[in-house]
Amino acid sequence: MSNLLNQWKRSPFFLLITTLLYSCDPYGERVITDYDTVTTYHDQSFNFVESKTYSMPDSVVYIVDKEGNGEAMDEKYNQLILETIKEEMEQYGYTLLPADTKATADLFLTPTSFSSTHSSGGWWGYYNWWDSWGWYDPMYGWGWGPGWNIYYPYPITYSYQTGTVIIEILDTQHADEESRKVPVVWTAICDGLLESNSYNLQERIKTGISNAFMQSPYLDRSQGEAVE
């Protein structure tokens, strides 16, 4: 028996089987960008092509945890996110109105990022949403303020990871004065983009935001009625 075992170990088949076991990678090769995920939700009853103008703050809101932990976002990423959103909205045929004017745009965009991980949806209820906006001046704008909040007409459950960039479009025309709530009609979640210091981080941010718009053709005003 021991002879047979020794013969088997010397056999090329032993090498063959061993090599086969080690050569099979059941998950294939992966790189970090393979894990970038863009998730988009939208209110299917809302017709985006009827909206013409939009507005958004001049900085990305950076949500920190309750203890205030988390570093502020690098300014270059802040500008990159805002500029990419502007480019995409312009391509889809929307006109930007300055946020500090009294004119009310049809849509309002809220770019946000997180410094910590949150499980399940509804981070708006966890933080004082309106107070998070550093740009807001109650003397201007929409007439909204502390006490206002948003709501989703579609189910949204998600785990927000550190570095996730979220862009939401609010329907300003249907803000409910009584309940003081504004409906969200589009949510794009670019997962974990700002989590690492990857050398191509800027490219990943730009690509992630562009993909969010690309996979939402119903936002495109030039598509007119052809798109649901």
Add this chain to the structure above:
Amino acid sequence: MKILKYIFLSILLFSTAQVFAQRGFWNPYYYTLYPPHWYHQEHARDNISYKKKEHPDAYMSITHSSAISIGNSRSFIDNNSFIGWGFDYRKTVGDQWTIGGSIQSNRLYQNIPGYSIVEGSDGTHYGGKEFRYLDAFSLMVTSHYYTGEFGKFRTFIGGGVGTYYINREQEVGMKLFYDEAWHLGVAPEIGLYLPIYNKLHLSSSLKYNVAIKNNTRNTQSWISGNIGIGWIF
């Protein structure tokens, strides 16, 4: 991964060549279970009779399994796979027949090029890099018919009847979609046994795996090429 495939193919060729290059390989009596000629000569003096064994009691083999998806499985994964294994046990019934059981596992895998967008059941869209997997595990009762004589090169034809457990996964970025189900199935098979040394033999076969349509999923099918080593009892 590509280099590993070349290494694997080189070793396979080398190993095959080694089998044929072994001393006495082409002698049909060299690797049988029959005692060699000197056994008869020596024991003849002691008047010890030897009863020749007509056929083995059982075959057992462990195989590496590759797979090519076809049909509905091909529309999900358009790729071949080198990831899989199998185990066979065959009890002989007479000279030409065996009955037994087999288990086999195959993983089909595909890296979908470009950017994929998948719509969830609630209308949510998920975008990212997409990878697809199909894991199949089969448990079968088998029967085979053999040509030729025991101890020599033999071909066989047969198949199995049993169940398949199939898990299909679709990963888009970090989002995972999956469904899993049991199927009844059949697996016709042709193959060969090649004696190597003493009780060892090389086993190779082609198996057409058919997991029959169930309540939740269409028929899944793939062809697996199995190669491995076996032991004769």
